[in-house]
Amino acid sequence: MSRIATGARSSGILLVAAAWLLIVLTATLAAAPPEHPEAVHFKPGATSSVLQGKLTGWDMKEYALRASKGQTLKLQVTSRRINWLIVRLYPASQSSGDNDLLSSDNSNTFQWEGPLPADGEYVLRRFIRRTEARRGGSVDYRVRLAILPK
Secondary structure (H helix, E strand, O other), X not given: OHHHHHHHHHHHHHHHHHHHHHHHHHHHHHOOOOXXXXXXXXXXXXXXXXXXXXXXXXXXXXXXXXXXXXXXXXXXXXXXXXXXXXXXXXEOOOOOOOOOOEEOOOOOOOEEEEEOOOOEEEEEEEEEOHHHHHOOOEEEEEEXXXXXXX
C-alpha cells in the first residue's frame, strides 16, 4: 500500500513540475523578440522618420536602423500611456541590457539624443511593462526618429 501512495505522490510532483515548465515556456515564447526587426527607411533627402503602432499584452515591436559612428540620434516617443511603455536602444551586434544606449525602464521620459558609438545597425525595441502586459493592457505609440549627419 505504501508503494501506491508513493507512486501517486511522485505522479503529482511530476504533474506540478510539468505544469510549471509549460507556464515558463509559454511566458518565454510570448515575450520573445521578433526574429527580424522591421527596417527603418528615410525618404530621399530626409533625416527623420515617424514610426507608430499599437502594442497589446506581451507584444514587442523592434525597428532596425543603420548609422555611422559619431552621427547624432534624436528619439522622441509619445503615448497617452507613456508610463506603461519601455523603450530600449542598443547595437544590433550586442544583446539588450548592459549594452543599451537608452533604457526607459525607470523613467517616464522618452526623449533621448546622443552620438552613436559605432558604425552599424541599431535596434529600437518597445514593449509594455510587465504589470500591464499581464492585464492585457494596450499602448498606442508614436516615435519620431532623426539621425543627423556628423
